[in-house]
Amino acid sequence: xxxxxxxxxxxxxxxxxxxxxxxxxxxxxxxxxxxxxxxxxxxxxxxxxxxxxxxxxxxxxxxxxxxxxxxxxxxxxxxxxxxxxxxxxxxxxxxxxxxxxxxxxxxxxxxxxxxxxxxxxxxxxxxxxxxxxx
Numbered sequence: 001x002x003x004x005x006x007x008x009x010x011x012x013x014x015x016x017x018x019x020x021x022x023x024x025x026x027x028x029x030x031x032x033x034x035x036x037x038x039x040x041x042x043x044x045x046x047x048x049x050x051x052x053x054x055x056x057x058x059x060x061x062x063x064x065x066x067x068x069x070x071x072x073x074x075x076x077x078x079x080x081x082x083x084x085x086x087x088x089x090x091x092x093x094x095x096x097x098x099x100x101x102x103x104x105x106x107x108x109x110x111x112x113x114x115x116x117x118x119x120x121x122x123x124x125x126x127x128x129x130x131x132x133x134x
Contacts, residue, residue: 004049007070011055012046014069018062019044023090033057 030037042048
């Protein structure tokens with residue numbers, strides 16, 4: 001029983017570390033793996049042991065091998081190069097999204113100001129038209 005509890009605690013700790021390192025939420029990872037998010041939460045909390053099938057799904061989604069979940073990542077093993085490149089690309093896309101959000105906010109502000117100027121111009125034209133008509 002102690003060995004089983006130790007294994008459960010080790011898997012829990014390793015999954016927690018791998019999920020944090022991945023950057024996605026538990027829910028996003030679970031959905032990507034086709035697993036109920038409640039199950040993933042229970043595994044990370046050490047309340048339940050995942051099946052071999054679910055360990056395989058989690059390993060694939062997290063870009064690791066099953067022993068990284070069951071035994072931990074050794075210090076000498078690196079993240080595959082393609083995973084690092086994806087992380088850099090994700091960071092760059094997040095940066096672009098932040099810039100786009102800022103530009104959108106500026107554009108919305110400019111449109112609101114333009115709307116006010118158009119309204120004022122409309123009033124001026126109407127007043128001028130009224131003066132000429134008299």
